[in-house]
Amino acid sequence: MVPPSDEVQEGGTKVLDFSFSPAQEDYRCAVRQLALTELLPRYQSGDANQAYPADQVRRVLAFSREFWAERGEEPNLVSVGITAEEVARGDFNAVLTALGPTYTRLLLKEAAPTLLDRWLPGLTSGDQIIGLCLTEPGAGSDMGAMAAAAVRNGDSYVINGIKNSVSYLNADVFYVFARTDPEASGWRGISAFLIPREAPGMSFEEVEDLGCRAVPRGTLTLEDVEVPSEWMVGAPGQAFAMISHFFDINRAIIGLTCIGAAMQSLDETIEYTKNRIVFSAPLASNQAVSFGLAEDVTHLELAGLMCYKVLWMRQNQIPCQDYGAMVKWYAPKMAVEAVHRCLRLHGHYGYSTELPHQQRLRDIIGWQIGDGSEEIMKMLIARSRFGRATFDGNVETGRRQS
Numbered sequence: 001m002v003p004p005s006d007e008v009q010e011g012g013t014k015v016l017d018f019s020f021s022p023a024q025e026d027y028r029c030a031v032r033q034l035a036l037t038e039l040l041p042r043y044q045s046g047d048a049n050q051a052y053p054a055d056q057v058r059r060v061l062a063f064s065r066e067f068w069a070e071r072g073e074e075p076n077l078v079s080v081g082i083t084a085e086e087v088a089r090g091d092f093n094a095v096l097t098a099l100g101p102t103y104t105r106l107l108l109k110e111a112a113p114t115l116l117d118r119w120l121p122g123l124t125s126g127d128q129i130i131g132l133c134l135t136e137p138g139a140g141s142d143m144g145a146m147a148a149a150a151v152r153n154g155d156s157y158v159i160n161g162i163k164n165s166v167s168y169l170n171a172d173v174f175y176v177f178a179r180t181d182p183e184a185s186g187w188r189g190i191s192a193f194l195i196p197r198e199a200p201g202m203s204f205e206e207v208e209d210l211g212c213r214a215v216p217r218g219t220l221t222l223e224d225v226e227v228p229s230e231w232m233v234g235a236p237g238q239a240f241a242m243i244s245h246f247f248d249i250n251r252a253i254i255g256l257t258c259i260g261a262a263m264q265s266l267d268e269t270i271e272y273t274k275n276r277i278v279f280s281a282p283l284a285s286n287q288a289v290s291f292g293l294a295e296d297v298t299h300l301e302l303a304g305l306m307c308y309k310v311l312w313m314r315q316n317q318i319p320c321q322d323y324g325a326m327v328k329w330y331a332p333k334m335a336v337e338a339v340h341r342c343l344r345l346h347g348h349y350g351y352s353t354e355l356p357h358q359q360r361l362r363d364i365i366g367w368q369i370g371d372g373s374e375e376i377m378k379m380l381i382a383r384s385r386f387g388r389a390t391f392d393g394n395v396e397t398g399r400r401q402s
Contacts, residue, residue, distance in 0.1 A: 018305075020078070020082070023071050024078065024079055024082060027064075027068075027079060027082060028082045028086060030063070030067065031060070031063070031064075031087065032086045032089060034060065035087050035088075035089045035091070036089060036090055038056065038059060038090070039053070039056050039087065039089075039090025039091040039094060040089070040091065040264075040356075042056070042091070043091045043092070043093075043359070044353070044356055044359060046091065046093060046213075046214040047093075047213045047214055047359050048353070050213045050214060050216075052093070052170060052214055052215060052216065053093055053094040053214060056090075056091055056094045056098075057094050057097045057126040058125065058126035058127070060083070060094065060098035060126075061098055061100055061124065061126045062126075064083060064098075064100050065100070065124075074102065075100065075102050076102065076315055077106075077249065077312070077314055077315040078308060078311050078312060078315065079102070080099050080102050080103050080253065081253065081256050081307060081308055083095075083098065083100065084099060084256040084260065085256040085257070085263075085304070087257075087260070088256070088257040088258070088259075088260030088261045089260045089261065089263065089264040090264075092212070092261050092359075092360065092363040092364070093213075093214040093215050093363070095253075095257045096167075096257075097126065097129055098126070099253065100124060101120070101124040103249070103253070104123050104124055105120070107130075107132075107175075108120070108175075108194075108233060109245075109246075110233050110234030110235070111233045111234075112230065112233075114230065115230075115231065115233065119173055122172065123173075128171075128172040128173065129168050129170060129172055129173075130171055130173050130174070130175055131166050131167060131168040131169060131170075131171030131173070131174045131175065131220070132166070132167065132168075132174075132175050133163035133166050133175060133176040133220055134163070134177050134243070135163065135164055135166070136148060136161065136163060136164060137162060140165075141373065141376045143177075143187055143190070143240060144185070144187040144240075146177065146190055147161060147162075148160065148161025148162070148163065148176070148177070148178040148179065148222065149178055149179050149180075149182065150178040150179065150180045150191060150193065150227075151180075152180070153226065155228060155229055156226050156227060156228055156229060157178075157193070157226070157227050157229060157232070158224055158225065158226050159178050159222045159224075159225045159226075159227060160223060160224060161178055161221075161222050162219060162220070162221050162222075163176065163219065163220040163221075163222070164207075164218070164219045165207075165217065165370075166217060166218060166219065166220050167212075167215055167217050167370070168215060168216065168217075169204055169217055169218045169220070170216045171197060172196065172197050173194050173195065173196050174194075174195050174196075174202075174220060175192060175193075175194060175233070176192065176193050176194075176222070177190055177191070177192050177239050177243070178190065178192075178193070178222075179191075180236050181236070181237050187241075189237045190237065190239045190240050191232055191233075191234070191236050191237055191238070191239050192232065192233040192234060192239040193227055193231045193232050194231050194233055195225065195227055195231060199225055199227065200225065200226075201222060201223045201224050201225035201226070202220060202221070202222055202223075202225055203221045203223070204218060204219070204220055204221075205218050205221070206218040209366065210362050210365065210366070211359070211361075211362030211363040211364070211365055211366045212362075212363050212366050247321075247324060247371070247372075248310055248313075248314055248320050248321055248323070248324030249310075249311065249314055249324075250371055251310070251325065251327055251328035251371060251372070252307040252308070252310035252314075252324060253311075254328060254331070254367050254370070254371055255303060255307040255327040255328060255330070255331030255332065256304065256307045256308075256331070257367070258331050258336075258367055259300050259303055259304050259331055259335055261360045261363065261364060262334070262335035262336075262339050262364065263297075263300055264360070265338065265339045265342040265343075265356070265357050265360055266293060266296055266297060266338055266342060268357075269293065269341075269345055269346065269357075270284070270293060272345070272346060273290070273293070273345060283345070289345060293341065293345075296334070296337065296338035296341060299334040299337075299338070300331075300334055300335065300338060303327060303334050303335075304331075306323065306326060306327045306330070306331075307327045307331060309323065310323045310324050310327055321380065321384065322381050322384035322385065325372070325378070325380040325381050326377070326381060328371065328377045329368075329373075329374040329377035329378060332364055332365075332367045332368045333368065333374065335364045336364050336365060336368065339357055339360050339361045339364060340361060342357050343355075343357040343358060343361060379391075
């Protein structure tokens, strides 16, 4: 599963190169080995005990740091995608916090140097965790309905609001979005702040989730939380535009995470069906079995190529919002269908907690919701291809058609 790199000359003809660099290919193989030998063995116990994989995250980050330092290179976005896909084969819940400095710097691209100095070392070593706080009870995909408010008070802001569906409720710092301009409407007038966990006025309530149980998730309530203006990330009122640039990257990373987990289930199931004898023949010899798995591999390979294309486009400053939306709905859907088939082919054991397929299925389903549902992604694609006026109103008058 490889991304398109820059065009190369071959006999005077321009062709696309879909290969990883030699260093990236070495990295992919090495991370997969680490994932299968060090992460996978504790994946199911982490779910059963709801234990965040802190040591495993630190291990991946240290390995990645040493690997690229030895080669005198900085990992690019495609390399970050490789990390996501391969780590997910071992532990789905270790991915996002193990992506390293390239990913984290993009998340906090507009943060002041003082904020980066304070938080980046801990976040990129795995010693600290960041929690993104966008969603509210009345504002999910419709970020413009955000009700959390940050009111200026001299050199500080006082923040009140409720953030729900917060992943990493065990975080050391929270990336909180709140409205700083009460006169602005929609997505305008929203700002972002980095707030440490110990800030007075913050309270937490965990929610029991179906999947990703090793990552605490729940509600953050902010009551008169006073923060210095220096904790604001980026310019006042510009947080929506700022985080929107990150969405495309994150959606490709989510897609690759789901693909990695599903591919591991497929590898395990292919091996199982080759060795499981039914009616004196391998289970895989039945076309109803092997053809279905062949379809799943095809869909996931295609989804993976699209994910890497998105990362390559963002790496090269090419707009790709619609492509990001495509991979966000397609990759998790194909991954869910693939793992569901793997579960069924293992019979009762697949349905039991003896095998990891049921856990991967539960974990992946969460990403059919998080960071934008399938329906929202299709709306973004449709607006891009048909034109916003088709949905918002008449092209000439701007009025909605009856």
